[in-house]
Amino acid sequence: MADARQRDLTAAEHWFVAHGLPYFVDGIRDEVHRGLSRARLVRVALVAVALAALVVVGFALAPHLEWDDGVVPGINIGLLSVVLYGLFTLRAWVIATWAAQRTFSSLGLLFPLVTRALPLLLLFVTFLFINAEVWEVSARLDGRVMWLTVALFVLITVGFLLARLPEELAVFDEEVDPEAIARHCAGTPLEGRVDVAAVAEETHLAGLQKANLLLMLLITQLVQVVLLSLSVFVFFVVFGLLVMDPGVVEGWTGEPVTALPFAERANWQLIQVSTFLAAFSGLYFTVYAVTDEVYRTQFFSSILRELERAVSVRAAYRSLRRTS
Numbered sequence: 001m002a003d004a005r006q007r008d009l010t011a012a013e014h015w016f017v018a019h020g021l022p023y024f025v026d027g028i029r030d031e032v033h034r035g036l037s038r039a040r041l042v043r044v045a046l047v048a049v050a051l052a053a054l055v056v057v058g059f060a061l062a063p064h065l066e067w068d069d070g071v072v073p074g075i076n077i078g079l080l081s082v083v084l085y086g087l088f089t090l091r092a093w094v095i096a097t098w099a100a101q102r103t104f105s106s107l108g109l110l111f112p113l114v115t116r117a118l119p120l121l122l123l124f125v126t127f128l129f130i131n132a133e134v135w136e137v138s139a140r141l142d143g144r145v146m147w148l149t150v151a152l153f154v155l156i157t158v159g160f161l162l163a164r165l166p167e168e169l170a171v172f173d174e175e176v177d178p179e180a181i182a183r184h185c186a187g188t189p190l191e192g193r194v195d196v197a198a199v200a201e202e203t204h205l206a207g208l209q210k211a212n213l214l215l216m217l218l219i220t221q222l223v224q225v226v227l228l229s230l231s232v233f234v235f236f237v238v239f240g241l242l243v244m245d246p247g248v249v250e251g252w253t254g255e256p257v258t259a260l261p262f263a264e265r266a267n268w269q270l271i272q273v274s275t276f277l278a279a280f281s282g283l284y285f286t287v288y289a290v291t292d293e294v295y296r297t298q299f300f301s302s303i304l305r306e307l308e309r310a311v312s313v314r315a316a317y318r319s320l321r322r323t324s
Contacts, residue, residue, distance in 0.1 A: 005320060011189035012317045019306070020098025022091040023212035024314045026321065032208060035089040044085050052078035072144040095212065099219035102303075103227070118228070121284055122235065125277050129236055130243075132252040138276040139253045139269035146272060153279040157225060157286045158218070164290045165217045168304060169210065184312035190320065205311065213307050220303060221289065225282045233278035240270040 016024040023029045034040065052074035059070025087093045128134045141149065185191050205213070242265075246257045249269050258268035 005323075008189060009317065009320060012313060012320075015189050015313065016310070016317075017094055018098075019310060020095045020102075020216050021212055021310050021314070022094045023208040024310065024317070028091060029208050032090055035085075044082060048078035048081045051081055072148070092215070095215050096219050099216060099223055103220055103223040118231070121232070121281055121288075125232070125236075125281055125284075126239075128280075129239070129273065129277060134277075135249065135252040135269065135273055136254065138273045139249070140255065141272060141276075146275070150275065150279045153283050157283050158222070160283075160286055161218050161221055161290065162214075165214060165221070168217060169213055169307075180308075181312040181315060184309040185316055188309075188313050190313055190316040205314075209314070213310075216307070217303065221286070224289070225286055228285050229278045229282035232281040233274050236274035236277055237270065240274065241265050244270060 013025045013027075016022065017028075023032060055074035055077050056067055056070040059065045059073070060067035087096070138146075241263050244265060246259070246265060246267060249257050249267060253269055260266040260268060260271070
């Protein structure tokens with residue numbers, strides 16, 4: 001009996017990981033708690049600062065370079081080390097992998113959204129694309145400033161999502177009906193393994209488990225934003241190759257164009273302007289997607305059904321562990 005219960009628990013844990021829910025597994029959640037301890041986070045921050053400082057010193061010692069040339073690369077290296085720590089120690093890669101798989105498997109839901117949001121977006125942003133002031137500002141941005149501008153748009157996007165997405169999780173603060181738990185556990189490793197009447201009290205979520213659901217919503221939404229932004233970027237590159245004469249670009253920017261080899265009209269200024277407008281479009285799309293009721297019904301109702309199922313399986317898992 002004990003061996004069968006342990007097999008059920010192991011199967012449920014594999015199910016959680018496969019569905020982007022590593023924090024629902026007690027062992028993984030304990031490891032993540034240790035990874036988020038103050039002492040561990042201080043060490044990670046010190047390593048990130050040390051790496052950034054080494055990059056700045058390397059630029060300062062290199063010939064024909066100044067120390068301030070290494071500030072942005074140093075910041076990028078420091079942030080990259082923190083991101084890698086989060087991906088592996090905090091198991092964020094499990095959630096990101098699930099979100100990417102789910103997004104690409106449900107591109108059919110993205111198409112009707114794009115057909116509603118993209119035409120109005122392109123109509124608005126295209127007027128910016130053929131605006132001399134936009135080219136003058138965007139094309140003259142230093143490479144470091146350009147990516148810092150894109151990063152600013154990304155931070156605003158993430159902040160907006162973090163402010164709005166918790167509203168979608170309010171349903172999980174309520175106790176789940178035992179019949180709903182039994183229905184949601186169907187087809188999972190814990191189907192029929194526990195008394196669902198005794199499981200209902202295990203449905204309350206807090207801490208890392210609720211953060212896991214929020215991360216799933218956040219990453220899934222960000223993947224869609226990236227896909228739409230890439231679509232806008234490709235559109236403007238192609239549109240620019242068709243209509244933007246290098247002479248006009250030079251007149252608007254006041255600087256010689258930096259030609260690129262893959263097409264006659266291709267130039268670096270076109271790439272910069274397209275990148276800037278794609279990043280802005282991603283922010284616009286985020287605001288539209290989270291505030292549009294039709295989209296929320298189509299997208300969030302689907303993913304919330306999956307999360308409700310996960311919460312029910314987690315309740316059965318916790319009940320089974322408690323009785324083992």
